[in-house]
Amino acid sequence: MISIEKVQDKQELKDFITFPSALFHDDPNWIDPLIMEREEHLSTKNPGTDHIEWQAWIARKDNQVVGRITAQIDSLHRELYGEDTGHFGMIDAIDDEEVFSALFAAAEAWLKSKGARRITGPFGLNINQESGLLIDGFDTPPCALMTHGKPWYPQQVEQQGYRKGIDLLAYWMKRTDLHFSPSLSKLMEKVRQKVTIRSIRRKDFAQEMQIMREIFNSGWQHNWGFVPFTEHEFATMGDQLKYLVPDDMIYIAEIDAKPMAFIVGLPNINEAIADLHGRLLPFGWAKLLWRLKVSGIRTARVPLMGVRQEYQFSRMGPVIALLLIEALRDPFARHNIDALEMSWILETNTGMRTILEKIGAIPYKHYRLYEKEL
Template identity: 45%
Template sequence: MTGEKLSVRPVRSKAELERFIQAPMRLNAGDPAWISPLLMDRRDGLSAKSNPFFAHAQVEMWLASRAGRDVGRISAQIDALAPADPAGATGAFGLIAAEDDPEVFAALFAAAEAWLAARGVTLVRGPFNLSINEEVGLLVDGFDTPPMVLMGHDAPYAGPRVEAQGYARAKDVYAYLAPLADHKAEAMLQRAMRSPAPGVVLRMLDMSRYAAEVATLTEILNDAWRDNWGFTPTTEAETRHLAQAMRPIVDRRLIWFADIDGVTAGVLVALPNVNEAIADLDGRLLPLGWAKLLWRLKVSGVKSLRVPLMGVRRAYARTAQGRMLPFQLIAAAAGQARALGYERCEFSWILEDNRPMRRICEAAGATPYKTYRIYQKALA
């Protein structure tokens, strides 16, 4: 659009990876709802040396530049653990961010699609950043509020630009928001707590058994979610990697397990919304960022939290004991969260057709306030 030549090049060097990581910070600098993720976390997540996702996936990344300025980025992934699809071999795009320029979007998607097609992919879905078990979807509604921890944020023009490349909606996923002082929901949850089924024991995360608890969590979630659309199992290494990264902000009072007759049958994970604490750090913890982050998390406090994980083993989900576990887990975590000063909670992300989970959220007083879209396109 400017007359300057546009180039799209694969990321090869450490310096180019750093530019790739930092590109969205400049592209979104004028968006009041944008929060720069911590650069150290992004470096870790995009490193094949540290992120176990790379052990079972092929990943390529590109930077678009014009006149010495980075104007966009994209990734493409082929995950060996992704389920087979009758429509053909699937791959994904992700980490899309670009100026509001149709030429930039077209060039980025052309590079990603050519790479995927050369490897036999006939159906592309995304965005997945990098996995369907991480940040998922492009924000298409709810631009006026910042994202919570481990959730994405996109410019309003991004959706139309992606659709202009031939992509159509595959699935929408929702973020639900609940005020923790919702008295109607609180009464319902308290009723759930007053009548636990025989054999059910709720317990907080045991930090002295952190690794074992993470392994149990992985097992439950892979079992509970296996029939969901697009389900791709998360490996224990991936869960362990995320758990180690999150350990500094984990509060055991917000992570609950449910045991039935001595077997751990359900789990709920709530995380303090770190994005509240890092909003003004510009992605950097040095020189004073660590002090600010710890002060805000441990002393001044944040007021919101997110539930990214909740599940009940399928063997128990339809039993009298298991049906009430989601409500009992929510009630246990919500009671602790209120006592700790939290005011609101996000449940995310939730598939549009996951009616049981949506009903649970709504019964807990939550309403959808953000929509993220997963797109797909058949390659010729």
């Protein structure tokens, strides 16, 4: 018999956070997230909780945890899309339809009580955090801040009445495979004369983060499911990035001294924590710092990139994106980064997808966002 428990205390939260480690114990591509980071993510320290209300549940069978799920209401999402929206997230469970059904029943009942009639997900906790259910690409480990999953998840979620909303793609590129055709190089050289690309100014880090927030919110505002980043969210992100990302891996593009695009190259923290089993104590901190500062990380992810709306549909917009990607090539070489993931890209963003494929990137992971009318 399946029992569903609402997560309400520290022990239940611990069971919720650590369940995937048991579920994926035989998956060579699974990487345990840092428990400390997950605890903070699911606390008021997460700036997203300024506008997100959420609840979590765990499923038990024979006194063993066999599944988990969250449901959440995002007030910013409701301002844009209506007061009847809600979301689910962090779905993990054994291959058992009864377990999935019980978990979604609990989440949907809670969402209905909050006025939700349209549900999208999975998000953890909204679209600006880990998003999407992996449907292809199970044979490689996830990059930092991306999800992993079991092959049975898509079918089990669809059996609960959920259907495709939109798909997300992750592209992989070896640094040495990055190339620009003669025609692209010619376009880039022409635009380069009008654009200044500079690295982030460390002494003005907080202000620089807010500049990037404004660019991101401008450039992404018409995308599927968009929710704007708040000042608090980007400031908190900046506090993290300043310790993880070298100055020469964050670039801002300007035209006539006006910032209009940016890119962030994030060292793949998952590579550094793969053997820590989610724990920084007693020696995990030392290993993590050594790998970040001394032994190096060989892969990276571009988790944030944006071009102001006013340039997106001009000839310059795509070329500026290329110039920003090019700007990362030499820093990646200096930091011994051999390959990078560009993620995530909406399947409908044909302009960016075409650019990436033209310069040597290949789509290697495929995620799905689902939706359901209650």
